[in-house]
Amino acid sequence: MALPRPTSDITFSQATVRVHPTLPTVRTTSSPLPDAKTLYKRKIFQHRKTPPLHFSMGGRLSSWPANASAQAVLQNRKPCSTTDKTGARDKPALTVSKPRYLEQLENYLRKELLLLDMKKDNSEELKLQPYREIFEFFIEDFKTYKPLLSSIKNAYEVTLAHFREKIRSLEPLKAMLVNVSEDCNEKILAIRAEERYEIKMLKKEKINLLKLIDKKNEEKISLQTQVTKLRKTLAEEYLHFLNERDARRILVADLNELRYQREDMSLAQCPDVWGEDPVKLTLALKMARQDLTRTQKELNTMKANFGDVVPRRDFEMEEKKNKELFEMVESLRSDFEEIRKEYDTLLQVHMTIVRDRDEFSRDLQEIQRTSTPRPDWSKCEDVISGGQERWQFLSQGKSSDQLVDVLLEEIGSGLLRERETFQGLGSTEDIPEFLRSGGFVRNKKLSKKEVVDIIKDVWKERMAEEQEKEKTSTLAQFFLDYLKKRFGDASAMDWSYTIFENVKLFHSSEVMKQFHDVLTGKADENVYLGQRELASYLLKELTNSDSQNEGNLTPDQFSMVLKNAFPLKTDEQIQELLELAKVQLEGIPRDIHYRLLFVEDELGASGPFIHKLWEQAENEKKAYLLDLEIELGPNRAAETTPERLRHALTSIDPSLDEQTLDNYLSQAFQTPIAELEPEHSQRQDVLLTHLRAGAIKRMGPRELEPAS
DSSP states (O other): OOOOOEEEEEEEEEEEEEEEEESOOOTTSSSSOOHHHHHHHGGTTSSOOOOOOOOOOOOOOOOOTTTTTTTTEEEEEOOOOOBOOTOOOOOEEEEEOOOOOHHHHHHHHHHHHHHHHSSSSSEEEEEHHHHHHHHHHHHHHHHHTTHHHHHHHHHHHHHHHHHHHHHHHHHHHHHHHHHHHHHHHHHHHHHHHHHHHHHHHHHHHHHHHHHHHHHHHHHHHHHHHHHHHHHHHHHHHHHHHHHHHHHHHHHHHHHHHHHHHHHHHHHHOTTTTTTHHHHHHHHHHHHHHHHHHHHHHHHHHHHHHHOOOHHHHHHHHHHHHHHHHHHHHHHHHHHHHHHHHHHHHHHHHHHHHHHHHHHHHHHHHHHHHSSSSOOOGGGGGTTSTHHHHHHHHHHHTHHHHHHHHHHHHHHHHHHHOOOOEEEOOOOTTOOOOGBBSEEEEEEOOOOHHHHHHHHHHHHHHHHHHHHHHOOOHHHHHHHHHHHHHHOOOTHHHHHHHHHHHHHHHOSHHHHHHHHHHEEEETHHHHHHHHHHHHHHEEEHHHHHHHOOOOOEEEEHHHHHHHHHHHHTSSSHHHHHHHHHHHHHHTTTSSSEEEEGGGGTTTTOOOOHHHHHHHHHHHHHHHHHHHHHHHOSSSTTTSSHHHHHHHHHHHOTTTTTTTHHHHHHHHHTTOOOOGOOOOOOEEEEEHHHHHHSSSSOOOSSSOOOOOOO
């Protein structure tokens, strides 16, 4: 290895520069010479000759720009200064090329990087070594900046060492994580194997039980056949014993007759035995024989007259059978009449359906001729987050209109998450209180579940307030007070705007849509409270009927509770609720676990049974309002007074109490009952709209009008 060449001194502008043949540096005369270690590090540049260095005026190194080779460089220029005191720009003093020292450093770096093996695991750390050496060259050559550059290098080295230790400490955690993941997978596989084994055993048990049931059914049929045979044999034995009894009686009568005759003969042969008068005995015998002859004639006459007469017990049995057959015939006749009426009705329905089918067929042809092709909804799989699986879950069982709503919600939710602020609507009186803000409000970026949880808590507080005292504020005012109480006055408006934007967007959520309709005045809050009270009332009735408090009721008990809880519902409605409860609890045999019917999902949506209960209540409400509309008259634009509306309500629902009637009147006229004047009037259609938006229901059956 060649030793470094001796250095040469160059004096320029009262500055002595010590130049190494391979690594150009600039030092003052007071700077020490490079030591042996430094010279050894620079051995790679010994074979190259270095041209004379270019200096700026004043003895400083040239500030050559790295991005422009062989460009003119302005010399003798202070940092951050482009003009002199007179405003004139500095003129270029000297034109230089790229420094030789820079080229040597770049060549050294490039060569070292090419020599590295980048396939090793620690290739990144090896790649840093050439850069460390280049940086050490700078530190050793520029003594003036050596402390600063050394501190920078030490800071980076300490940080790299820290991160190496941290990575080294995390390596066991990575291995532990892999082991835990493998253990979890093994447990999951074991659980699945146990489940498969249990399902297999349950299926075998099911098959055995089905076989046992078939065997029991066969035994039951065999026993029924034996019972039928035994009954037939018993009847035959009964008739046989009856005949034996009659024959025995006849035989006893014959024996008595023979004994009497023998006694008469013995008396006739020995008249002195008794010491009686023979004439008297002869006369008695003659009278007895006459009585016997008369009795025999009467017996023969009765046999001739009643020989073909049926015995009373047979007559009673036949009469009983005749009565049963007559009742059966009457039942069959009534069933036949019902079936005939149903047939006539079905025939009319069939004719109506045929006409409707023809009309629909014509409409379908017209629509097919004029309508556009059905959109390919599968294209949405690549747009919706979650891919094909989530889109199939969202689009299952939905119409095109509902799918459009789903797309709007997905797009709107994405845009809503990107927004950081909302523009306030203002502070005027026409703006709802919970939205009165003139500036920008922050978007809290809540999830659907968080919004639903807050809405549930608002309704819970609202119902608690209603139970404690009479409501004195609207839901909008209460909503703002709730947010201020829970989140503070400063951020209440942020939460209000965020929740309102979410409920305005997600109309597919049952809880959000109801809350939005009540906040905006489209529905009365009593509608929501009425639905909750209806479900709570039914759950309370079912719990009271569950004597063992196990949560189970038989179908008959469940149906009976529904009839007692809702006496105005028809048998078809009760049966519809019962069937829907069985469908919702599919897989649970025999008894009905009624508490599962009232369970809500994580977004507050109720099950099909509760929805059907609310749907029936809504249909009953519509029918009730239709009766009221018919009672008020066909003129919907006519003015209606409170007295007339009161009379119409009591006519269609005589069971209404005064307090409920006053509530209906106040809701219809949108005026407190204390302020409602008799001369006050309102259009009939407006009154019906107000009642339709509120909670109204029939309190009792409508009495039949007396026949004229």
